[in-house]
Amino acid sequence: MTMPAPNPEMTIGRQGHYAGAASRLVAFGADVGASWGLYTIGVALFDTFFHLVTRRTYSLTNHQILAIVILVVWEFLYYTYQWGVSGRTIGMAVFGLQVVTVEGARITMRQAALRTLGLALCIATLGIGFLGILYQRERRALDDLVAKTAVVYSWDARAARLRWMARTENPHQSAFPPRPSHVHPEERTAAP
Amino acid sequence: MSPNPIGSRMEQLAQSLAERIVPMIIDAIDINSIIEKVDINQVVQRVDVDEIVSKVDVEAIIDRVDIQKIIDRVDINKIVEGIDIDALVEQTELGSIIARSTTGIVTEILDVIRAQGVGLDDFTLRWANRLIGRGKKIADWPVGPPLCVPPKAAS
Numbered sequence: 001m002t003m004p005a006p007n008p009e010m011t012i013g014r015q016g017h018y019a020g021a022a023s024r025l026v027a028f029g030a031d032v033g034a035s036w037g038l039y040t041i042g043v044a045l046f047d048t049f050f051h052l053v054t055r056r057t058y059s060l061t062n063h064q065i066l067a068i069v070i071l072v073v074w075e076f077l078y079y080t081y082q083w084g085v086s087g088r089t090i091g092m093a094v095f096g097l098q099v100v101t102v103e104g105a106r107i108t109m110r111q112a113a114l115r116t117l118g119l120a121l122c123i124a125t126l127g128i129g130f131l132g133i134l135y136q137r138e139r140r141a142l143d144d145l146v147a148k149t150a151v152v153y154s155w156d157a158r159a160a161r162l163r164w165m166a167r168t169e170n171p172h173q174s175a176f177p178p179r180p181s182h183v184h185p186e187e188r189t190a191a192p
Numbered sequence: 193m194s195p196n197p198i199g200s201r202m203e204q205l206a207q208s209l210a211e212r213i214v215p216m217i218i219d220a221i222d223i224n225s226i227i228e229k230v231d232i233n234q235v236v237q238r239v240d241v242d243e244i245v246s247k248v249d250v251e252a253i254i255d256r257v258d259i260q261k262i263i264d265r266v267d268i269n270k271i272v273e274g275i276d277i278d279a280l281v282e283q284t285e286l287g288s289i290i291a292r293s294t295t296g297i298v299t300e301i302l303d304v305i306r307a308q309g310v311g312l313d314d315f316t317l318r319w320a321n322r323l324i325g326r327g328k329k330i331a332d333w334p335v336g337p338p339l340c341v342p343p344k345a346a347s
Contacts, residue, residue: 010307016340020313021320023306096306104339134320137333152340155306 011157016104018139019097019151021130030091035078039071076116084112088154096155102138102148111147118143 043060050058060067082089087098087106099115101107107115122129122142129142138150321330335341 007307010310011303014310017336018334020310021316022312023309026309094302094305095309096302100337100340102337104337104341134317135324138337150337152336153306153310155303157303157306 008157014153015157016152016154019153020139021133023095023097023153024133024141024151025130027089027091027095027097030094031079031089034090035075038078039074042074043067043070076113079116079119080109080112082112083107083115084109092151096153096157097151098154099149099151100154102140102150104150104152107147107149111149115143115147115149118146121146 047057047059050056060070079089083099084107086093087100092098099107099112101111118129118141125142132141132145133139136145138144140150144150317330321327
């Protein structure tokens with residue numbers, strides 16, 4: 001099975017451009033899911049390990065304040081570490097996004113930490129902080145403004161195009177069947 | 193032959209004299225010393241190479257060359273043996289391209305999803321602009337950070 005080739009203007013031509021709201025929102029959603037999933041797995045593993053070592057049952061769900069503190073610390077580490085190391089989280093990597101400085105260079109760990117705090121601020125403002133992605137000149141949300149960063153499209157689109165060409169026998173042939181031409185029903189019946 | 197018999201004789205005499213004298217003169221001349229005195233660079237500078245080339249029918253020369261005969265003489269296998277393929281792959285992006293080109297369907301799906309995300313971003317931005325009546329004012333906005341997008345496109 002070969003997927004239809006994406007438009008090169010939408011892939012290769014957009015690398016390094018400021019990323020838009022839809023991609024960033026979906027990537028953020030994926031990150032919320034990923035971080036929450038990893039947290040749940042971590043808590044379950046901790047409970048099991050604690051039970052194996054002490055032969056006592058200890059569940060974090062029974063200690064809500066501690067659970068929230070751990071969750072907040074975990075979320076901070078999840079975003080800060082990933083942004084600081086590679087400029088992208090799991091969700092951003094999936095959707096081909098990267099956090100860079102306003103000039104376009106790699107961000108520092110300090111900027112990553114500031115951006116995570118800015119993200120918390122965006123959530124605290126019930127999402128109003130995200131509106132900058134739609135209306136700010138450089139598509140920068142509140143977290144970007146705090147950390148002096150921007151989000152750009154960044155995936156290896158050229159390799160993707162080569163990959164598609166390698167998998168397709170005739171790269172110039174469209175993956176979709178030709179659209180039927182508009183022929184009048186009478187003409188269609190008259191044809192031999 | 194000249195109709196005048198004296199003229200004919202003179203002509204023969206001149207011919208025979210020339211045949212004897214000219215080789216003697218040529219032998220006497222030191223060609224190397226003359227060549228040494230000539231400033232070849234100056235001569236070359238005065239030659240209009242473009243004009244000479246324009247007069248040459250390159251197509252006709254190429255037509256006369258038997259390319260197949262030349263190719264037959266070349267030992268391709270020996271040339272290929274001499275190439276260090278590993279070094280070539282290391283020095284170029286071929287290795288990474290080959291590796292990436294052989295990955296599975298999941299990455300292909302990702303490419304499509306990302307491209308569709310870009311389309312959706314454009315759609316969202318267009319509608320957001322319409323909502324606040326900004327229209328085409330954003331046309332001169334930068335498309336990306338200066339280090340990521342060449343300055344011409346960024347302006």
